[in-house]
Amino acid sequence: MAAAETGGKLGARDGFLAGVPVFIGYFPAAVAFGVLARAGGISLRESFLFSALVFAGASQFMALNLLQAQMAAAEIILATLLVNSRHLVMSATLAARLPAKRSWLILPAAFGVTDETFAVAATREESFGPLFLLSLGFTAYSGWVGGTVAGYLLGTTLPAALQNSMGIALYAMFAALLVPGFKKSRHTLFLAAGAGILHTLLAWGGFFSPGWNLIAAMVFSAALGACFFKGEEE
Amino acid sequence: MPNLILIAGMALVTYFPRLLPFLVLPGRKLPPFWRRFLSFIPYTALGALIIPGAAEAVPGHPGLSLAGVTVAAVCAWFKGG
Numbered sequence: 001m002a003a004a005e006t007g008g009k010l011g012a013r014d015g016f017l018a019g020v021p022v023f024i025g026y027f028p029a030a031v032a033f034g035v036l037a038r039a040g041g042i043s044l045r046e047s048f049l050f051s052a053l054v055f056a057g058a059s060q061f062m063a064l065n066l067l068q069a070q071m072a073a074a075e076i077i078l079a080t081l082l083v084n085s086r087h088l089v090m091s092a093t094l095a096a097r098l099p100a101k102r103s104w105l106i107l108p109a110a111f112g113v114t115d116e117t118f119a120v121a122a123t124r125e126e127s128f129g130p131l132f133l134l135s136l137g138f139t140a141y142s143g144w145v146g147g148t149v150a151g152y153l154l155g156t157t158l159p160a161a162l163q164n165s166m167g168i169a170l171y172a173m174f175a176a177l178l179v180p181g182f183k184k185s186r187h188t189l190f191l192a193a194g195a196g197i198l199h200t201l202l203a204w205g206g207f208f209s210p211g212w213n214l215i216a217a218m219v220f221s222a223a224l225g226a227c228f229f230k231g232e233e234e
Numbered sequence: 235m236p237n238l239i240l241i242a243g244m245a246l247v248t249y250f251p252r253l254l255p256f257l258v259l260p261g262r263k264l265p266p267f268w269r270r271f272l273s274f275i276p277y278t279a280l281g282a283l284i285i286p287g288a289a290e291a292v293p294g295h296p297g298l299s300l301a302g303v304t305v306a307a308v309c310a311w312f313k314g315g
Contacts, residue, residue: 100261122276172306196285
């Protein structure tokens with residue numbers, strides 16, 4: 001069953017292994033979310049549901065801030081849509097690599113797409129099916145939900161040194177995923193640097209909301225690459 | 235209770251963009267431009283995720299954060315695939 005069912009070289013075990021660094025990065029961040037939610041007067045059940053149903057760190061922290069500012073639910077939901085629209089582009093990148101054969105596994109697998117799980121999966125060269133994405137997403141998810149509950153119950157963040165090192169850890173993981181691509185093609189380096197510079201300029205200029213600065217930077221740079229760097233199709 | 239409505243709304247608007255491409259794209263043969271576009275997205279996304287965000291990974295210490303990320307990048311260059 002394995003190869004036919006998973007539809008690719010990478011399976012459930014690979015997804016779990018790929019998810020471990022994401023788990024490690026998510027846990028302390030989720031602890032901080034649990035602590036902040038409790039301090040903001042949110043119940044344990046609601047804090048759990050935030051992480052279990054939304055599973056999107058940046059927008060969850062944003063929602064806590066906006067709740068403190070007495071913002072209406074409709075406005076917070078709209079802001080969430082704007083911030084999380086970036087996953088549309090990330091999901092598209094992953095979905096285009098899936099086999100044609102439909103599986104209900106795409107429903108939970110799609111739920112697990114975050115900046116980090118996307119980055120881990122999209123930089124793999126081997127083929128994969130929904131089972132790989134599901135397993136990767138679930139590993140990251142358990143760190144996020146577990147950390148939220150732990151933070152709420154403990155009521156105290158982890159030591160600053162540990163929190164800071166984990167804060168760097170996710171960026172270090174991004175860098176480690178990006179750099180091997182530079183060896184394959186200098187275009188990759190050029191486009192990644194261009195996207196970073198563009199994102200910085202857009203953020204400084206305050207052009208769009210934060211989520212859309214990121215979307216504009218990555219989509220514009222990739223479109224430029226698609227126009228000018230031909231003959232690089234996979 | 236009002237928070238439950240907020241959570242349900244946030245859950246819906248977060249899941250929809252994640253799910254939509256999975257319903258439409260698998261197995262579809264895209265035109266070359268879009269294949270190239272999607273093949274560059276992992277790298278432009280990572281570039282935009284790292285810069286400028288990495289500078290704020292340790293609040294108040296941009297140098298420290300950048301040093302950490304740079305070490306990871308150098309290690310990946312020499313050890314990574």
